[in-house]
Amino acid sequence: MKKIVIGAAALVTAFGAAAQTEPFNLSLTPDVAVHDRITEIRGITLSLWGENPQHSFALGLVNGTTGNSAGLSVGILNYADGYKGLQWGVVNHTEGDFTGWQGGPFAGLLGSAVNYAGGTMKGLQVGGVNMTGNLTGLQVGLVNYTKGSGPGIQIGLVNMMPENIWFDNLPEELAPAMILVNWRF
Numbered sequence: 001m002k003k004i005v006i007g008a009a010a011l012v013t014a015f016g017a018a019a020q021t022e023p024f025n026l027s028l029t030p031d032v033a034v035h036d037r038i039t040e041i042r043g044i045t046l047s048l049w050g051e052n053p054q055h056s057f058a059l060g061l062v063n064g065t066t067g068n069s070a071g072l073s074v075g076i077l078n079y080a081d082g083y084k085g086l087q088w089g090v091v092n093h094t095e096g097d098f099t100g101w102q103g104g105p106f107a108g109l110l111g112s113a114v115n116y117a118g119g120t121m122k123g124l125q126v127g128g129v130n131m132t133g134n135l136t137g138l139q140v141g142l143v144n145y146t147k148g149s150g151p152g153i154q155i156g157l158v159n160m161m162p163e164n165i166w167f168d169n170l171p172e173e174l175a176p177a178m179i180l181v182n183w184r185f
Contacts, residue, residue: 025052030064037066063089082119092116099123111141120150135161154182
């Protein structure tokens with residue numbers, strides 16, 4: 001009986017630690033921080049390089065999030081597994097789905113150098129190079145690329161939607177590659 005009670009107490013403690021949230025984090029690196037990298041931050045994160053699951057405002061040189069996070073990330077490099085909100089940086093990278101706006105203060109413009117969303121991007125990407133797995137929204141940049149496409153518009157020098165067929169389905173879709181503008185509805 002004693003072993004069962006000790007085992008149950010250990011499980012409760014482990015699950016409590018895994019589900020812990022904090023309102024503030026300060027970090028030099030993910031391992032040199034006020035809270036460890038598995039603690040979810042719901043509030044403000046200030047860091048040189050931070051990496052926590054978050055629903056917060058993150059300000060730092062490198063802002064990383066694990067799992068599906070949300071909020072506002074402002075930094076040189078922002079990266080996430082999945083993100084909802086605003087990523088504002090020179091390079092924004094979301095491995096999975098992204099909903100919101102990826103942009104930044106690059107070259108005095110409202111665009112990033114590079115924006116990437118590996119899954120479905122629902123929203124707006126503004127940057128030099130914009131790439132997404134599946135576009136549902138708007139890409140504005142010098143080079144825009146989407147592997148797959150839902151309803152979306154690309155505005156830029158080079159716009160690529162490989163699933164489009166050359167002028168066959170006008171006005172719903174334009175072409176697999178086009179200068180100035182491309183779309184699929």
